[in-house]
Amino acid sequence: MLTKAPKGTKDVLSTESFKWQYLERIFREVCESFGYKEIRTPVFEHTELFERGVGETTDVVQKEMYTFEDKAGRSITLKPEGTAPVVRAFIEHKLYSGAMPLKFFYITPCYRYERPQAGRLREFHQFGIEVFGSSHPAVDVEVMSLVYNIYKILGVEGIELSINNIGCPKCRTEYNKKLREFLKDKLDSLCETCQSRYEKNPMRILDCKNERCQTEIIDAPLMVDYLCNECSDHFEKVKEYLEIAGIEYKVDPKIVRGLDYYTKTAFEFISNEIGSQSTVCGGGRYDGLVEELGGPQTPAVGFGMGMERLLLTLENNGIEVPREKGLDIFIVTIGDKADKEAFRLLNNLRKNGISADKDYLERSIKAQFKYSDKLESEYTMVIGDDEVDKGIVSIKNMKTGEQQEVKLNNLIDELKFKLGR
């Protein structure tokens, strides 16, 4: 137990971390080019924030939150998603009083108590963005376009964008009423989960994979057909802007978001190659959330992307993440005197921006070379008594095997030249 990471968590070892750094770098670059700024919020929040923000009836809140009491008896919850905390910060710091729209991105761990499976962990990492202050449909599309760009840059193929409009509180309650009416006398032939969905979230029934349920709902009314003028107008404009952006999409009237705050636009990017958890990115508009949490009425859009799932997608696309470079130079030492000289040299090299390392195990020359090879050093130099006395060392290019004599006091300039620094 002591030497086992808790269920649903994973160490990112140094042999993997370069992939994360790569993804994070791409996110940051793309966000910067879209004018988004980073925001960092705490890993834990008051439980109430998620109850109110995500919705008391959602599965996330009802059975998946890491909730505990702190020493003063406050109920604290590890963030299960990224949006509510950003909205909280937006309200707390009265950011609505500044220039709009306001565009943020974040990279954060999230926590949900679930049974782990492929593409699903209890601690997972989410990359997301939020835009506050504009109800313009083009903003919805900008958000999707940012995701689209990331996939393009990463070289990910076979990801499909599905969009829907799930209405606003006004037309959705109207629609839910219609849907319940339609399902009322079919209730008995629906599967168990769908029966519980009937009250909680009847739209979800449309998405059921159970065949019996599917045949029952063939003629069910669809949200798209019951949108109010404002919502359906918004939906049409989103499609127009998607055309302008040149982003392929399909309308999927069955997309339903499991978080209560979504309004109007809901979208998903789906990959069919990473197992059952096919949603690689999900997002949408949430025009009512800021107000719900005590701020002024402020429209907003955003998305969240699971980084573990993105990594899976890359793997299954056969995309190799560029590896980090090896060491510039490794110093092989022979004897005590040389060891001290090498230690002094290391310091100098590093100060000059040349990454350098040496042996610390007093191993044979051969073993030191092997180790240098493992570190993927560009160069390896040998230093023993002779070299210290004469002030001349030989440096070996590890790719070509060529060796060259260099004066110790010229070493740094010579290396800088060779490395193109």
Added chain:
RNA sequence: GUGGAUAUAGCUCAGCUGGUUAGAGCGCCAGAUUGUGGCUCUGGAGGCCGUGGGUUCGAAUCCCACUAUUCACCCCA
């Protein structure tokens, strides 16, 4: 919360229907090459065979329980 699969060396796995010192490849360490890596060859270290119980003269192997991992459902990124 529900269901299925799996658990043997650091990693990937073999070990047939129970039979005595548990194997391979890779990795690690060393030597062949006494101051030069990658290739090759040789040797070495490294296992409570997930944990506990049971059946048996005898269990890595069969049975049960537990734990962990994993996949799927629910739900979500």
